[in-house]
Amino acid sequence: MKFSLAVYAAPHSSQSAASALRFARALLAEGHEIYRIFFYCDGVQNANSIAAPPQDETDLTGQWQALQREHSLDLVVCIAAAQRRGVLNQREAERLEKPSANLAEGFELAGLGQLTDAVANSERLVTFGGTQ
Amino acid sequence: MTLHIVSKSPFSTQALSDCLESFADGDALLLIEDGVYALQHKALQDLQNTEIFCLAADSEARGLLPSAISCSVEAIDDARWVHLCTEHNPIVSWFR
Numbered sequence: 001m002k003f004s005l006a007v008y009a010a011p012h013s014s015q016s017a018a019s020a021l022r023f024a025r026a027l028l029a030e031g032h033e034i035y036r037i038f039f040y041c042d043g044v045q046n047a048n049s050i051a052a053p054p055q056d057e058t059d060l061t062g063q064w065q066a067l068q069r070e071h072s073l074d075l076v077v078c079i080a081a082a083q084r085r086g087v088l089n090q091r092e093a094e095r096l097e098k099p100s101a102n103l104a105e106g107f108e109l110a111g112l113g114q115l116t117d118a119v120a121n122s123e124r125l126v127t128f129g130g131t132q
Numbered sequence: 133m134t135l136h137i138v139s140k141s142p143f144s145t146q147a148l149s150d151c152l153e154s155f156a157d158g159d160a161l162l163l164i165e166d167g168v169y170a171l172q173h174k175a176l177q178d179l180q181n182t183e184i185f186c187l188a189a190d191s192e193a194r195g196l197l198p199s200a201i202s203c204s205v206e207a208i209d210d211a212r213w214v215h216l217c218t219e220h221n222p223i224v225s226w227f228r
Contacts, residue, residue: 001218008227015165016139016227026210032218124217129139130227
């Protein structure tokens with residue numbers, strides 16, 4: 001079955017981003033297809049390549065990247081949410097005259113339309129949310 | 133039928149009560165993350181004839197064993213979680 005995930009949670013703010021990664025792995029292990037994973041609101045922090053968690057904590061960004069490489073996943077980050085929170089690719093950093101880019105390799109910036117496209121083209125959407 | 137996924141504790145958020153307000157016959161409830169604290173909440177005991185699941189890893193991590201609290205809640209692994217999502221549509225997450 002074709003799934004998409006929406007991730008609203010930052011790696012450090014709750015367990016939800018880790019749950020999303022776990023669910024994505026379980027989906028692939030069970031032979032399902034992941035059409036897209038869309039990172040929205042604080043979820044854009046999953047794509048922040050310069051976050052440096054302590055070595056005894058999980059590096060979710062690195063684990064998303066590894067899963068992306070292994071399964072050619074479409075990891076899409078909401079561009080408006082990302083700009084607000086300081087997650088920029090090279091092009092956006094130059095356009096907005098910011099000192100550096102930090103979008104992790106394997107993630108792409110795109111508009112909210114990519115979430116509606118994911119809903120339209122997937123049989124299931126599972127949302128992982130929130131702060132606290 | 134809808135699969136409702138509650139990921140916050142009923143002792144600190146409205147997630148579970150909001151979820152139950154929109155609960156329809158035939159819907160199923162899955163407790164994950166801090167949502168598993170609902171195993172200790174009276175709201176769950178009022179749910180009759182409802183499929184209730186909790187993610188075993190999350191409940192065990194919090195020292196909550198569903199079998200010891202209520203025989204009507206089934207602890208499931210990740211593969212079963214995936215399977216539940218194929219059986220239900222839509223899947224609604226409650227996290228506030």
